[in-house]
Each structure stands twice: as structure tokens, then as C-alpha cells.
Amino acid sequence: MTHPEAGAASISEGTPDVGDTEGSTPAVTNPRRALAVVIGVVFIDLVGFGIVIPILPFYVRSFGVSDAFIGLLAASYSLAQFLSAPYLGRLSDRLGRRPVLLASLSTAAVAWVVFGFASEADAAFGTAAALATLFASRTLAGAMGGNIAAAQAYVADITPPEERAGALGLIGASFALGFVFGPAIGGLLAADAVVARADAVFPAFVPATPYSIPSFAAAGMSLLAVLAGHRFLEEPRRNRTAGVRVTFVGTFRNALASPTLRPITVAYFVVAVAFAGVQVMFIPYVADLYGYDATAAAFLLTYVGVLGAMNQGVLVGRLSRVVPSRTLAAAGAALLACALAALPFTAGVGRGVAVGGPTWLTGPLVALLVVLATLSLGNALVNVSLATLVSTSTDAAGQGAAFGVTQGAASLGRTVGPPLMAVLYTVAYASPFLVGALLLVPVAVAFVRRTG
Template sequence: MSSPESSTAPDASIPSDDASPGTRRALAVVVAIVFIDLLGFGVVIPILPFYVRSFGVSDVYIGLLAASYSLMQFVFAPILGRISDQRGRRPVLMLSLVGSVLAWTVFGLAGEVELVIGTTFAVATLFVSRMLAGAMGGNIATAQAYIADITPVERRAGALGLLGASFSLGFIFGPAIGGLMASEPVVTAARDVLPSFIPATRFSLPSFTAAAFSLVSLGSAFLFLREPERQRSPAGQATTTLISQFRDALSDDSLRGLVVAFFLVSVAFSGVQVMFIPYAADIYGYNETETALFLTYIGLLGTLNQGVVVGRLAKRYAEALLAVVGAICLAISLAVLPFSPNVGSLLPSISGPAWLSPELLVLLLVGALLSFGNGMLNVSLSTLVSASASSERQGNAFGVTQGSGSLGRTIGPPTMAVFYVLAYWSPFVAGAILLVPVVAILVTIVRRPRPTIS
């Protein structure tokens, strides 16, 4: 097992005395771009299941819609990762942001499509928009590779933790903004202000807001993002197919387990993510705004975990060990989450605000453990991937592992949606069970020395 010193990183603040101003500026720009883009993504999260239900279709379509995005991301993420190795990080980031602008705009028009040509075409519009967004969804893997380009190995955990914190910040403010945009007062005011040809509904306004955020992110990338200096992968030596990229990764002892772990974690967690909002609506009676408030709470905890806690723990402990702890915490929280009301009903009444019932208190505590485990696991896995790949193949390695995650997110949501229809608690318990082999894989990584990458 690698020593703590060899695998640690400073806090995710990165601007240290030995980091050049150019490095700090580049890191700040790419983190800001990802934050703005994820802010738009977070805006739509609280309304998406309600949007699907508004067309009168089964909850299974919620899972299928999520899977359509991930399937396209699975196909295109390794391709975009390879292109970023050959052609540059900046062009790929900008292309993905253009796709986000178009996708969210089309997504917000599905309600109008239903009025004109019917429900079938409206649902098809949702699928087209999510598939477009998935095909262009290589910005995360490319952003991770960008950070790997500009930071030394010993500081990468902190830098990737900072990127993870920008994710969480997007999920703090994004759902809150989405809940606000879907509220009746805002919708009413928008109808009075906007031109009649712009639809103003509790579903279209968050979607158009997400498109606007992606447009701002695109403008920021165009104005401020510069291509990092690095050793590029020669085009003639690049892996040319998706299958061969995965074959190479699975034949690499240092990457094989990580690829499998990304897949299993994604199957487990993506299904739970998609079905939590229907769970909150059905079991706790939450609407879009109330769901957005809970997601904002989870996002706030995620920011603290990934932006502060992970960086500090990475100073003292190896990434693989942190990943094991994160996977165990995540498994426990998923197993307990669907039974939060049952556990809360066993607790005595608590003094405090009238809205803070024992059932909600348990849900908040389980959510905190889930946020801690997920943040610890994701950042540690990303750092392990970075340490397992040579400098000229960072984009390829992240593309393959993110592609593996996308395959998991293709399988997870529809499978867990079917489970949810059969029994509301089953997706969460199934997710916890899937994390058991992930813990086993990570334990084997803890027990073996990690090769040093020059």
C-alpha cells in the first residue's frame, strides 16, 4: 500500500505558494466553467420526474429518460476523451457546452410539442434532447483531464476535490433556482413579462434557465479558457475504437478494477438519484420546491465534503483507503434511506421547529452520511484513475472510466425504476448490495503498492 505521503494532497484550495499564477488562474477558470454548467443541470433536477409524470406516462419512463442520456455519454465520452488528448481540451469543452445549450432549450419545449402534435411526440422530444446532451456530455472527463494536465500528481486529489466541490455548489444553487423558477409566483410573473411566443410553465422556465447558464459557461470558455501545455498523444498511435479502448483498460492491472468499480457505483447510485425524487413525492409528499430544498441541503454538504474534508483527509491517508470508507458509508446510507420514516417513527418526539419531525430528522442524517460517502468515493476514485495513467493518456483514462460510469448510468435508472414500481424501497437496497463488490475491489487496491507515474 502506498504511504500517506506519496498519495496525499493539500486542501482543495490549491492556490499555494508553489503553484504558479497561471496554474491557479487556469484551475479557477475550468472550475468556474464546470460550476456554471452544473448549475444549469441542477436547475432541472427537481422538476424532471414531475415533468415526465405530467404527460401521464409510467415512472419507468423516468428511468428510461435518464438511461438515454447515459447511453449516448457512454458511446461518446471515450471518443471525446481521446479527441481531447489529440486535439485539445478547450475545443471539446466548448463543443459539449454548445450541446448543453441546444439540449436544454429543446427540453423546455416538450410541453408545447404536446399541445401541437400530441403526447407521443412530446415524450420523444424529451428523449431527443437528453440524447443530444449525453452525446455532448464529455465536459466532465475533459475537465478532469485538464486539471490533471496543470497539477502535479501530489496535488491532484486536492484539485479534483475542488472540481468535485464545484459539482456540489452547482447542486446547492441549481435545485434552489429550479424550485424557485417552478414556483407559481415566478411562473405567473414570467407570463406577464415574457413575449407570448416564449412558453412560461413550471417546466419550461427551469429548462430555459439551464440553457442560459450553459450559454454563460460557453461564453466564459471562449473568453478565458486557454489550452494547457502538455504532451499530446500522437494521432497515429491513438486507440481508434471504443471497444479497443475498453479492452486496453481492462487488460491494464492498474485500471481494470477502477473501471469495474466506476460501473458498479454508477449502476447503484444513478438509479437511486433518479428515483429519490419520486420517493420524496410519494412518501414525504414533497413538491418541486420542497424537493429542491432537500437537494440544496445535500449539495451544501457535498461542497463541504469534497471541497474541504476530502482534501484534508487526503493529506494523511491513501486514496484507496478513503475510497473504501466512502463506499461503506454510501452502502449503509442507501440501505437505510427508504426506511427513514419507519426509523423516525420509533424515535421520541423532539423539541424544535414544527416542521422538523423525527422522520425528517432521520432523512436529513441519512442524507448527510450519503453525501459524505459519495463525495469521498468519487474524488478518491478519480484520483486513483489519474495516478494509474501516464501524463499523455489522462484524457483517455478518464474518458474510459467515465464511459464505464455512463454504461452504469444507462443500466441503473431503468432497472431501478422498474424496481421502484414493484416496491418503493427496492432500488435503494439493491444499490447498497451492488456496493459490496466495490468495497472488495478497493480493498485489493489498498493491499497492493501503487506504481509511480512519471
């Protein structure tokens, strides 16, 4: 189904080969329906993930520990994802996309349930036990979070090359929509009225807190995604032949040896490190400088999600038809760098100056909304463009492995970035965002040079 760029080599020499289905029987009975189903499954899963985001920093702070633990907790998720993504990608090449997706979603549901019981562990055994519970849960969830490689490979299996950027953009849009509905749901579930109602109906052994209720809802969304996938997700038909197994290190070595995949893999890593400041410290930032609680922060995340859905689902797909992916990646990195550099200064813009409209619509909030819109557009351009470049830089046999490696590189970046950015935040709140902006400059320059 793919037409690799000249000189591109498969990175999955030890994975089963997947025959090119172009010009033969379609990979699935109804490609449009299959695309809709996998997008729906990813969306449901990401709603569950998004539910927990606005409450996570407050959950960590409830145990009276340093904000550095927010970064370490995020790093534990990403480290597990880094280790699992290449394996899950290659496993999906060998065993199939569908079983890998369903098994990972089922295990993620267990992880979210464990996450909700951290407060109970604190009450019974102390803070150390509570933190251990959080880390165990997030590590397990991260290991299963590598399933995005299988989802991206599924899309590559069922779409022709000329439509792939738009299809991968829809996967990105499902992520964005998950962050539209997920944080909003999580913020509402953390509200006092909901907690009081849940406390009245939950059994005595089930905790009802602003942190446990969103966690249990996330588990329910993962299980819903499993049911939807089991009922509607069709396994793509692919020709497979036996091959020699490649080690974890060998998979990355093959990717870095490919002249087409190497810069993309490095870009995934650097972008993830740079963006970690926003991913990890945005909610503490708006809590500390704007005075927002979990519910207010959730609405900001919903706003970003709405913009991301429009950017990735509509705008980037249309741009990709007329603008080369490398050019879009360069523009996205530049926009993202500008947004990160401006973000820490929004709280001081127009403070005390009336902007008209509702009383809550202040100058700092308007500045924040503008910067977040720029950040969303830059992030959409980078993510979709890099994913498209991956799909055209490897042959049909290595789609799952290629996406596994690049997602693994991004996970490694999210492993390194969060602890670094969290520590920087405790020193100076602006520093994680400014450092992230500086890291993105060479990425933008590199893609500009490759388009020249």
C-alpha cells in the same frame, strides 16, 4: 506531469502523446488561475444541470405516463454520455481541452431549450411527440455531458501528482456547489408566482410553465459557461505527436487490459448502477412518502449539495494527504452502502413524535437528513478517490482517454441502473435503494483487499 504507478500502461495508444511537462515550462501561464477558471466553468454548467433535476420527475408525470419513463429518460442521457465520453476525452488529447469544453457547452444549451418545449409538443402532437422531444433533448445533452473527461484531464495537465487529489476534489466540489444552487434555483423558478410573472412577459410562442422556465434558465447557464470559458480558459501547453487512432471498443479493451485501470473502471460502473436508485428515484420517493413538491425536493437537494461541497472541497482533500486513495475508496463505498440501505426506512422513523423546533422538523425528516449526510460523505470519498486513482494509473499521454473511459463506464452504469431502479420502484419503493446497497458491498471488499 504525472508519475504513473509501476506497470501502469497508457490506454491511449492511438491518441497523440502529451509530453511530460514536469520540470519544464508550466502547462499554463498561471496554474492557480487556470484551475479556478476550469472549476468555475464546470460549476456554471452544473448549476444549469441542477436547475432541471427537481422538476424532471414531475415533468414526466405531467404527461400521465409510468414512472418507468423517468428511468428510461435518465438512461438515454447516460447512454449518450457513455458513447461520447471516451471520444471527447481522446478528442481533447488530440485537439485540446478548451475547444472540446466550449463546443460541448454550446450544444448543451440547445438541448435545454428543446427540453423546455416538450409541453408544446404534447399540446400540438400528443404524448408520444412530447416524450420524443424529451428523449431527443436528453440524448443530446448526454452526448455533451461527456465533457467532464476533458475537464478532469485539464486539471491533471496543470497540477503536479502530489496536489492532484485536492484539485480533482475541487472539481467534485464544483459539482456539489452546482447542486447547491441549481436545484434551489430550479425550485424557485417552478413556483407559481414566477410562472405567472413569466407568462405575462414571455412572447406567445415561448411556453411559461413550471418545467419550461427552469429549462430555459439551464440553457442560459450553459451559454454563460461558454462565454466565461471563451474569455478566460487557457489551453494547456502539451507536447503532441501523431499516433494511430484507437477504436471505441479498443479504448475500453486497453483499459480493461491494464491491471491498474481495470478494477477502477469496473468500480466506476458498479458504483453508478448502485447509485442510480438515489439519482433517479429520490424525488419520487420524497414526493410519494413525504408529500413534497418540486420546491421542497429542491431544498433537500440543496442540502446534499452543501454537504458535498464541504466534503469534496475540504475534507476529502485533507484526508487524501494522510490516507491512501484505495482506503478512502473502500470507506466511501461502505458508507454509501449503509446510507442506501437506510434511506427507504427514514419515512417511518419517529413518525408522530415531536422533536422540538419548527413544526416542519419531524422525526422522519431528521432521519432523512442524517442519512443524506452519510450518503454525501460516502459519495465524496468514492468519487474523488477513484478519480485520483485514474490519474495515477496512466501516463501523461493518456489522461484524457483514461478519464474518458472511466466516465464512460460510469455512464454505462447510469444507463443500466435507472431503468432497472425505476421498474423496481414501481414494484416496491424500497427495492432500488436496497439493491444498490448490496451492489456496493463487493466494491468495498475489493478495495479493502487491495489495501491489505
